[in-house]
Structures are given as structure tokens and as C-alpha cells.
Amino acid sequence: MAESFRYIENWRGIVGEDGLPNLLVIDVRPFQDYCKSHIVGAVNLCLPSTLLKRSTFTLDRCIATLTSEEKALFTKYLQRDMDNLPTLIFYDSCTESSDTASLSISNLSSKFVNTQTWKAPLYVMQGGFKEFELLHPAHVETGSHASMPKVMVAPCRETPSSDQPPKIQISSLTHFRLPDTSNTPFFKSRHHEELLTTRPDSTLHLNTSITTPDTNILPSWLFNVIGSDLGASVLSSKFNCLQVQERERLNQALTRHCQATPSPETPYFSAGVELGRKNRYKDIFPYEHSRVKIQKYDAEDNELDQEESYINASYLHYPGSENQYIATQGPLEETIGDFWKVAYDHKIPLILSLTAQRENEVEKCAPYWEPGTYSSNGVFINVEILEQVDNFKLTEESSCECCARWIRLKIGDRPTHDVLQIQILSWPDYGALISSKDLISLAFLKRHILEESGTCDVPTIVHCSAGCGRTGCFSAIDVVIDLMLSNVEQDDEKDLAYDVISEFRSQRVSMVQNLRQYILIYDTILMFRKSQASSEYNGNNNNWIEDKYDIFNHFIEEKKSENKGN
Template identity: 30%
Template sequence: MELLPSLLSTLKTLDPGTLDQEYSMVRSQTQTLKRDLSLTTEAGALKENIKKNRYKDILPYDQSRVLLSLLTTKSDSDYINASFIKGVTADNKYIASQGPLSSTVIDFWRMIWQHDVKVIVMACREVEMGKKKCECYWAPFHQSAAFGPFTVSNQEETIHTVNFIHELFSLLLLQTSRSLIQYQFLSWPDHDIPYEATGVLDLLERARNSQGTHTSPVLIHCSAGCGRTGVICALDYIHDLLVTKQITSDFSIKKIVLELRRQRPAAVQTKDQYQFIFTAVACMFEQVLQSAKSQLYCNVSELKKPKKKTTTPASSKRLSDQIDMNDTYAVVNKPKQPHPPPTNPAHPAAVQPSKTRSLPLATHYDNASAGASAAPVYSTVKPRIKPHSLKVSATSLYDNTILSSHSPGEGAPSGINREYHLVSAEHLSSTDHDYEDISSPVADKTSLCSAGGIGFNCRIQKPRGPRDPPAEWSHLER
């Protein structure tokens, strides 16, 4: 990955004239390889096989040609104009083949069945520039066609933009059925190049996903099985170098093309196709770098993202809040001034300041009344649901506080119209986030709130009865 930026810069700065000279060197060195490695084409030149070649000057090397061992008739031979191509991780990663003729369609399916091919990449159309470039070796959509002992059913057909078609075939031989996928690239003229590289890279990515973990070779063909086929093999080979992290500082597209030509004659047939490999590889490197950058950005954003608050079940709210309060609010109702001990311990306001920071979960608070369970010290504003344990008197005049009359800024949020009780802490469960500050405890029941403050957190006591009006109110005007 560290080499990609420098390699990408080199690919973008290459001069077209330099690439033309380099391609001329590829052609001359191909002849040297053929002579030094003693590459021969004797099988394809046999009289009985001449008619099986689409082009007389494109014959597979005997050292790398595909031999057919599956025989369907007594007259079947082992010859087909196709070659094995080595990959990064496998010796027979690809089969580079010419487009089948009408006389070789059965041989084509014999090869597919024998090597259990799962993916076919077709880089040509059936007819180009008014000439037949490839025989149709499949059936129309939702139909079946027989080719000798083979029955091919076209089960699915999807057109992806204007570049290629994806089809799903079912191949049947002697009651045994297999499925395979064909990708036909539509935007690649013969002896020419596509108008953009992304279409080819997208097709190859889909083909790799369809191949999955299958170890069978990928069948790639155009018309002659050398020009466009060689470009596709080279691009997929370079992609595998990236995936397996085998891109080195001496990375050379020229060496890769020469290695392809050692296995398949005339692979990458024109200088335009050779230059297109450089363009497509630069696009591939850019995609990889952009993907790595995006992944890094996502990881950094994930680290900076605040953790989501987990919701606590209602049954455990009181317990979890109690633990948090013990740790954070050790002394929650410490009085501002000392008060004498209360005369009525049962009264909810008669609590003593806590002297411990944290208590075990199973112990009682040391400020709880004798014989009482550990009840929360906090009071909470709770929606108007009358507890069953409270007895409401018919004469009560101040059972609740109506917040609907508040305007925004007077202690209630805008738009809220609800009724609330002010209930003592022993009848309530604590909430998740709202902690209410407790004012200083008092013993005088007649006081409405402590001297500590006035407002939301006051404990409002019910008046014992009507009060006498002020003396000045009794004066009647005449």
C-alpha cells in the first residue's frame, strides 16, 4: 500500500510516445521468448484442427493449450483453441479462449463441463462491424437450447447500464445439472479500447464476487481470445497482486504482458490496448487508495463519536440509580445549619445527614429510620398517578400542582400541559437522569419550605385549614 502513491504518480506521468516504444519492445521480445522457450503450435496446425480455428494466425501454444478429455462421440478430439493462463495464486487461474464457431460450440461446452467453469467473461458481441465474431452458445432468456448432449437453459438476464449483461445459465448433461454465470461486455470494439476504464473494472469486480471461493478457472474469451482477452487477464492479475500484497518497487506492466504472451499468442494485441492497461491500472490504484482513505476516516470518526447511552430496564432503575448516587452524591442532604433531632422519626423529612461515601448494596442507609427499609432520599416530580397506598381525603384542596398555567421560563417547558403530584420519596422510584436537590430537613410541619431556597425543589405542606384574613380586610368602606 505504501508504494501505490508513487506508482500511481509514475503511471500518470508516462508519455504516450514512451508507451509506444515500450509496446514495440514487447512485440520484439515476444519473438525472442518464443524462440528461447521453443514454443510450438503443432496441434492447432494439424489438418483436422485447422477448421476449428477462427483465425489461422492465432493458434494456441502446445505447452499451455487446453486438452479436452471429456468425450461425447467417437469422433471427438482433444483440441480446442484455448490456453491456460497462470494467476497469482493458481497455475490455471484463467482459460483464454477464442469465441466458439458453429462447429466448435459442443467442444466449448465440453471444456466448460470438464473444468467445472463457474464464471464466463465474454468481451465481444456476436456480430461486430458486420462480421460474425462469436457463435451464440447459449439460449434466449427463459428458454433452453440443446448443443449435442448438453442442454443450456437461460434462467436470468440482467442488463447493467450499457456496458455489460449478466446471465445465469443452467447446464444439463446426463441428468446432472450445474449453474454458471456469464458476463458479456458490450462496450469494447474489436482492436480498440473502451471509452472508460471503470466499466471494465466494475465487470471484473462482479465476476470475482460470482467466482467466490471456487477454484475452477475463469473462462475469458473475445473473438480471437488474445487482444481484449489478454487485457482482462492482465487487469485481474494485477488486482490479485494488490489483494495479496505482492506489489513491489519493480512492478512492471511490461513484464506481466510478456508473461501473458508466453502462454497465449498475441495477448494484448494492439498498442492502444497496451496503453489502456496503464490507464485502467491507474484507475484501480486510485480506487484502492480512496477506499483506504475512506476507511481510515470512518475509523477516526467512529473513535470520536460519543458512546450511546444504554437504557436501563424499569425493574433495575432504582437499583442502578442508588449505586450511582452512592458514588457521586455521598452527602446529598447536608444541612446548612445544624438542627435538633426530629421528634417524629417516621416523618419523611426527618432524616440525618449521611456520613459514609459509599455503602454495600445489601446494607441500609445510616440516615434511614429504625426498622424501615432503605428508601431513596430523593423526591421526584411524577405524573399524576395516585398510588394505591395513599388515602386521598375528599376535603383535600391542594392535592396537586397544575403546571399547565406556567408560561415558558416559569418552571415548566413550553407546550407542556400536564398535572403533577409532589409525592414523598418513600412512595417513588428514582429516575434515570433527573436528580432533585434536597433542601435542609426541618421538623416544623407548618413551614412551607426550608430557608435554603424557594422554588421547584421545595416540599409543599398542606394547610391545616382556612386562615383568618388580615385585619385590614375587615374594614368596610362606606
């Protein structure tokens, strides 16, 4: 590590004619870790592994997803001659050798190796940021502003000429290692590109602090995942098992004849594959046995055909829990009417939207909540917003951006139907950047609204963009909390979270899309179990919400009146 520091120190003093250093240090850790502290002048490049693993996601496409400052930096570097491009040094949290290089480093470095536009030496810092910070604290900074690399010149060292780079043997810098491709699946989708390699990523682990007294209140299945590395090995292995099971299920579903009786044991795809224009993503479609079908308007009408009844949505339920869900994609502009028709037909009381309308200038969900009239198979649904709160918080200290809307639906001369939408605006696609406290509070808010309005027996619509990753993550957490609160005796040895996700995946593809989301589920359950065992726990995590935001009480009172009228 000492030699790697001298190497960085010397090279940072060498700049090109464009004023940029001839060495670029790249931090591949999550952005929140980078903001806490990073090597002076390092640039943060942390992209979803699901994107980096795609062979079609080239270096140019990586650069295109960066912020304007970072994009400008690489654009300026690429204006240089090929022979004058900067040497790259990658670092993560704690890589010790090429054999233990994290997937983030392996996947990102491969983009530079496999392009014709960037030919320069690449290295990985041995020991990662943790060791660097211990040995050289004066060369660590905080904040998110260091997008342009700084020239770091040693104060008492002669700066080498640009023609003679320092000849230092870099024993503590190890070359990158390309990712293990032995698990390349037959079925290719955005979901299966998250299949793990045979070595776990030690940087992905549980973050909930667990003390010795805490372990006494944990069920055996939850205690057993922690281990000596905060769950990194066990959870990686469990998630990999889920991925292998899913791959086998999907391969069978794609080859099974569609005239077979659809069931969780014999799933197949039918309408979803044929009606691709109604799907937001080309590789996410519902199993036939669990797909939601749009209902006809009148009993005397002809039955809707496969195209007319199709919506990319699935019923979700876990045996033993009373919770019911309709998991669906973020509606497309042309399927908003179908979305509202399903909500009206099922008398849905609550919609949990776990995505913003747009993310990085890409639409993730059409704004179906906007007032107007939408059509589904010639049936016109009028949408009206009765009340809206734009900046409500799930917890007092929450930084999560949320919005709540009380929406009224009207079809012809039929009775109106009211639905409450809660939208999470700051949980990114593929991501786990939401606090466990917020997820617990959201689960309790959902529970409170359904219980108080007398609608526990009706499904809740949950969607993100594809209706898989964030949707599966929240729904799994919600079910496990529900089972922990119930009086139903559970098998103390059975991994409840794993079993719920496995069951959900038999009902909709790709539920919980990546390892970060999978770990977030266990982190959240650990936090809930700790709070449940505390002396301050009163069985309700969202009492304060009732007093602070009138929209929830107004909606509940309206639902109670509606139920009395029926």
C-alpha cells in the same frame, strides 16, 4: 496555420458539378474526440491501425468499412473524372511536421497514394486540431452528424473560379510521410502488424489525471511510466519490446520440432496449425504446452486423439496470483459443443464474454448461450437459460452495454452444472473504447462472485473474438488488481503490468494486441490505485450491484447449496 485556414476557406468555396466541395478535410482522430469537436464539415475516418497497416487492406476495403453516409460520399466522389477528385487535407491532434506525423495519418494517407483510383494532392495540417481550434474557434463544431462535408465560403472574399484554384503557398501544410517499415516482421499475423515504428505516436498517451499528491501513492514502476508526455514514449517503447519478444517467440515456435518437450521456454504449435477449420482466425492458435484439451466422456473410453481433443483455448496463470483463466476464441457454430464440454468438465462458474455476437455485420462469436442441444465428439450437452438481465450496468454512470445470463448445462444422467455468463456488448474488436471504471467494476464483480460462491480455485473462461486482445487486456488488469490487493510483497521497481502481459504471452499468442489496449491497462491500474488510496475506498467496488440485480445473488446461493451437497 493561418495560411492553411485561408487555403481551406478558399477551396471550400469551390464545388464541383455534383455539389460536393473540391477539398475534403479528413479527421483521423478517434471518433469520441471527433464528436467532442472538429473542423466544420470534416469527415471522420478512424480505422484500426492493425487494418491500415495491411498491404491487402486497400482503399476500396477501407471505404467498404465506413458508415453508409461516408461510403456514399466517397462513392459519389469516385464517380468524378480522375483529374477532378478533391484535394485531401488530413489532420490529427497535434502533428507538427512530416517527421512527427502520426501513424494514423501515415497509414491512411498511404491507402490513397497506393491506389490507381484516387490521384489528387494530399496534405497534412501542421499543428493539428489543437492549434486550429485555438486560432479559429468559430470554425469548429461538435457532434457526430457532419458526415457530409459542408461548403464553407468566406463571407467577404471573392470565390475563385473552379478553373483557377487559389495560388497560396501552403507553408503550414506538410505532405504526408509513409510509415517506417524497418520493423516489418518475418512472422505475419494480425498481431504483428501492430509493431511500432521507431518514433512513438504522441497522440496515444495516458488519460487518467494525475496530481502531485497522487504520485506519492503510486509504486515506483507505475510512477516511472508517466514522464513528461503522459507515458507516450515509455509505454510505446515497452509495448515495442513486448512485440519484439513475441516475434522471436513465434518464429522459434514455428520452426521448432513438435517432438520437443513443450514448455514456456520451448513453445511450439501442433494441433492448432493442423486443425485450422476449428480456428476462428488463421493466425491465432494455442501453444502446445498450455492448450486446453477436451476430456473423454468416461474413464473407460479410449483417449481422444488430437483432433477430438482440440479446442482453441489456453490456460493462463501468473505466478503469485491465485487467479486462473481459460482464454479462448469466440466459439464457431461447429465448436459450441466443444466450448460447453470444456465448461462442464472444468466446472467453470463464470464466463466473461468481452464481445458482441456481431460487429459491423461480421460475426465475432457464435451465440453459444442460446438454449438448445449441442454435440462434442458424440456427447450431447443441453443448454438452458434460467435467468437473464439484458441491460445491467457495471457502474451507475456506465454507458457500457452488458448482459448477464444464468445458464444450466446437462449431459445425460449426470448432475447439472450452472454457470454465469457476463457479456460486454459494446467493447469493439481491437479497441480500447471501454471506461477504466467499468473494467475495475467487472474485476470486482468477478472477485465477488467467485469468493461468495466458493469457486476461487476454478478457472474463469474469458473470451472475446480471437481470445487475445480484449481477453488479454482484462485478464492483465484483473491480475494486477489482485496482486495489489494481496498481502504478498511486490518488487516496487518491477513493472507489474509489463511482467504479467509478458507471462501471458508465453502462454497464449497475441495477448493484448495493440498499443491502445496496452495504455488502457495502465490507465485502469492508475485509476484503481487512486481509488484504493482514497478515504472512501472500502475494499469492494461493487456493493451496489448486489442490491440492484438479483441474478447474482440467486446464482451465488445456488452455488453455495451445490457446494454443501458435495
